[in-house]
Structure formats: structure tokens, C-alpha cells
Amino acid sequence: MTDATAARPTGVETELRQTHPLPRFSLSDASPATLRTPLLVAGVYSDGTLTAAAQTLDAASRGRLSAVLKRGDLEPGVGSTLLLYDVPGASAQRVLLVNLGAPRDFHEHSFFKALYGAGKALGRIRADEGSIALVDVEVSGRPLAWRIMHAARILADAGYRFDAPKQAKDDGTQRSRGARSLTLLLSSKATPGLETAMRRGAAVAAGMALTRDLGNLPGNVCNPEYLAETARALGRTYGFEVEIHEREDMAKLGMFSALSVGRASDHPCKFIVVKHEGGGGRAPIVLIGKGVTFDTGGVSLKPGDDLDMMKYDMCGAAGVLGAMDIVGRLELPLDVVGIVGAVENMPGGNATRPGDVVRSMSGQTIEILNTDAEGRLVLCDALTYAERFEPECVIDIATLTGACVIALGTQTSGLYANDESLGEELFQCGMDTGDRAWRMPLWDEYQEQLRSNFADMSNLGGRPAGSVTAACFLARFAGNYPWAHLDIAGTASVGGDAKGATGRPVPLISEFLLRRADRSPARS
Numbered sequence: 001m002t003d004a005t006a007a008r009p010t011g012v013e014t015e016l017r018q019t020h021p022l023p024r025f026s027l028s029d030a031s032p033a034t035l036r037t038p039l040l041v042a043g044v045y046s047d048g049t050l051t052a053a054a055q056t057l058d059a060a061s062r063g064r065l066s067a068v069l070k071r072g073d074l075e076p077g078v079g080s081t082l083l084l085y086d087v088p089g090a091s092a093q094r095v096l097l098v099n100l101g102a103p104r105d106f107h108e109h110s111f112f113k114a115l116y117g118a119g120k121a122l123g124r125i126r127a128d129e130g131s132i133a134l135v136d137v138e139v140s141g142r143p144l145a146w147r148i149m150h151a152a153r154i155l156a157d158a159g160y161r162f163d164a165p166k167q168a169k170d171d172g173t174q175r176s177r178g179a180r181s182l183t184l185l186l187s188s189k190a191t192p193g194l195e196t197a198m199r200r201g202a203a204v205a206a207g208m209a210l211t212r213d214l215g216n217l218p219g220n221v222c223n224p225e226y227l228a229e230t231a232r233a234l235g236r237t238y239g240f241e242v243e244i245h246e247r248e249d250m251a252k253l254g255m256f257s258a259l260s261v262g263r264a265s266d267h268p269c270k271f272i273v274v275k276h277e278g279g280g281g282r283a284p285i286v287l288i289g290k291g292v293t294f295d296t297g298g299v300s301l302k303p304g305d306d307l308d309m310m311k312y313d314m315c316g317a318a319g320v321l322g323a324m325d326i327v328g329r330l331e332l333p334l335d336v337v338g339i340v341g342a343v344e345n346m347p348g349g350n351a352t353r354p355g356d357v358v359r360s361m362s363g364q365t366i367e368i369l370n371t372d373a374e375g376r377l378v379l380c381d382a383l384t385y386a387e388r389f390e391p392e393c394v395i396d397i398a399t400l401t402g403a404c405v406i407a408l409g410t411q412t413s414g415l416y417a418n419d420e421s422l423g424e425e426l427f428q429c430g431m432d433t434g435d436r437a438w439r440m441p442l443w444d445e446y447q448e449q450l451r452s453n454f455a456d457m458s459n460l461g462g463r464p465a466g467s468v469t470a471a472c473f474l475a476r477f478a479g480n481y482p483w484a485h486l487d488i489a490g491t492a493s494v495g496g497d498a499k500g501a502t503g504r505p506v507p508l509i510s511e512f513l514l515r516r517a518d519r520s521p522a523r524s
């Protein structure tokens, strides 16, 4: 088989594989006033109340912090920051104040926002190392380990940059900003449990960075072969078993629904399976990702506006690979199978036409009324394939419908489940990480919208409840195990000036995996 990427070089392939390094983390119980550090980060509330760390600095500087705050230079709003130089009495070269908002209003979401603001500011400051005194605040009764884990994750993630394809500036500044190591300051001694929380947070950020890199890579680089190569690289790094089913293997398996999407692309479809065996052979958790590396809509061609955003149509797959990276990094005591259906949806002389009928791996036939409703055509065969693992549960992740963006916007993922407790567990994982998802219905009445005159179902449910009918389509293939579906069309990437992949829903999924790991009898 010819490698279409190699046949048409773009000149950026190798360069694009680099990612911006994430900071290393450590814990310390050093005092904020006497600590020698290029940068110290401390929190203050919007009414002028100081956190313990800020109080220590204020006392050492004989009231300098309160005096500065009285002048009102710290912008209102949680997460805004103010950089101070040469604070008298402090051993830190710079002090970064972070607005925590109103003390009475301070809860999980403000904690996340404050950390994100601090992390963004850290990325702009030229300091190799920073010390952060933000985890010693009270957050709705959340334990210190929880605060440490989320601090490490968010501080690292906020500093994420994707600048690999840009030329380095002459002075080398392009890649050098952002701290290389961050110390989280505690008012008590670190313990092994707190170290674990820190390592977990950093691992989640690393998985998110992989997810974001894959999303941000252009469609001419991140094609089905590239996703397969990434899976192989994960296999080499963590010892995962990796299987790549080629187009011909997919045909032998009967995956004619998935194959129908990639027919007109020069990049052949790949069906990717990555296995982590850490749970002692119990029923695995299966994660399935939509890996449409570019979605033109096919013959039902999409309009041109913002079409470049359709390179993000593989963010479900990127999330699965990012989650597998975390599983490998933390050697979680679970069996986890990651599945990616990698295809490119192109128009062409060999493309699927509206009205074509295909047989899925399950045997059910599908009338393809719109070739732009392709994600479900790929996922349905992956859902059938997943049956062979006799899974504990299956979660699919997909940038599935524009209708989900209309329903929930860009803040919230759509969450569907055929199993009440799995749905509730995932909902809680979203709430606890700030990577929120909202439960949506799968009621049978919606199934009528998928009726076809020429096959067992059509792939199109019409305009009303478009996200629900897409999920209902998937439900027809997921009847044999507890299953949940995350529609991340609105949350996986952002457009506009800050255009880029967000790394969602990796925080939610990794929280789910960590909870299952903590419950696992295989836990060492």
C-alpha cells in the first residue's frame, strides 16, 4: 500500500511532531516570605482579604501588598493577575497576585478559573521556575490531594502552546517561555498520597497535551496513518498491545459502514485498537474515538465557512489516545481498550452517494441519506467490534453533531447513556473536574426519526433533536453492554482568535478511569 503522506510531502511532518515541554512539579513546605524563587504566586480575594500566603508576604513587606491592592490595579474577575517586582521583605524576585473573586463565592469553579489565570500568566513570564501558593485555600471542603491534583493539571495545561510549525525567532524566544519547573507550596509536609495526586494531575495534563497536539495538527499531517503511528508510538512507550486493522481487514470484519466514509480518500481507513492490561484480566473499559481526520461532508459537501475547523473532527480519537497516554503513564490497575476509527471524509468519483445502502458489521443495514452524518457510520462498527471484549462498559467520544453545539454551546458536552449508574458517574466526573457534561435523553420515541424505506435505518434524523437522534442511532449498536456517548462537537475545540483544541473531555475521562482504578482489586 502506498503511503499517501510520503508521496506528497509538505515539508513540516517531522517538525510538527514536537510538543512544547510541560513543567515538572514538586511539593514543598517552604515559607512564602523566605523562599528564594524567581516567581511566587499567591492568591487574594476581590474584597481585599488575603490568603495565608499573601498575609505572610504582606507582613514581611510591612503592608505593601494591601497598599498595592487598595490602589485597585488588580482587575476584577476571578483569575485576573497582577505582577509585582521587588516586594520588600520577600525573597522572591517577583510576586504574581491572583484574584480569587469573592470569598463567599469561592468554590470549585472559581478555584479552576484562578489556577487557569495563574497558569496563563506564568506562560508569559520569563522565569524558569515558579512557586505557587494556591493549594492552601479552602474549596468547598475538597481535600488537599484534590486541590493539588487539579492545580498540577490546570497550571500545566494553561501553559500549553502549539507553536511547532512556526519558525523560531532569531533570539530563540519562540520556545523558551514558560516555567520549566513549578513547586506547589503547602503549609504542611508532603506525603506519598499528596505526591500521587500531583503526579496524577501532571499526567492528565500530559495526556491533554497529546490530545491537543493531535487536534491542532493540520489535516495534511494528522491523517489516518498518523493516528495509527501515534498509537504504535504509545505501544512502544508503555508496552500496550497495538493492532492496526487495514482497509482490507476491515472489509473482512464486515465494517462496510465505517469503510463507506473513507472510500474517496487517498488516505486509507485504519481501525486502531490499543490495549492496556493492568487489571489482571477482568472485563475491560473500552474507549472509542471518532477519528475523522478531515470532514468535508463528502458528496453532501459542507459550506466553506470555517471549514478548516473540520480538522478537529478527530478530537474524539485524540481524546482516546490522550487517555491511553495517561493510563500508561500512571500504570493504572485496569484493563482499558482504546479504539479509534480513523477515516477521512472526502468527495470523489468513488465516494458514497446519498441514498447508498451499506451493511454494518452488526448486520443491520443503513441508508446513507447524508454523507455528512459520517461519524455515526464509523462509530457503529466500532461499537459492534467492542462486543468481543465483553466490556465492563463502553464510552464513545465524538465530535458528532452541530446540533449538540446548538443545544449546549461550547461549555458543555452532551452525555448519553443506556445505563443509569454509568451516566451518573460520568456526569459527576464532569462536575468534579470542571470538564462538564449534561445528560441528554435516549428515549425510544426518537428512534422513529431514523426510519428508512430502504434499509433497517437511515443515518439521518432530520433537524429536530439532531444530537439526540445521532445518539439514538449509536444506541442500536450498543445494546449488549453498559454504554455512554459524549458528544464533544462544541467542547473539543474553540474557534476565533484563540483557535485550538481544548483537550476536552480528557479531564472527565481520566477522572472516571482514576476512580475505577482506586476501586480496582488489582490495585497494588
Ligand code: BES
Pocket: 295, 297, 313, 370, 372, 373, 374, 375, 399, 400, 401, 402, 403, 405, 460, 461, 462, 466, 489, 490
Ligand atoms: N463533524 C460534524 C459535526 C460537527 C459540527 C463537529 C460542528 C464540530 C462542529 C458531523 O460529522 C456533521 O457533519 N454532522 C452533521 C449531521 C447532519 C448532517 C445530520 C451536522 O451536525 O450538521
Ligand code: MN
Pocket: 295, 297, 371, 372, 373, 374, 375
Ligand atoms: Mn460530517
Ligand code: ZN
Pocket: 292, 295, 313, 372, 374, 375, 399, 400
Ligand atoms: Zn464529522
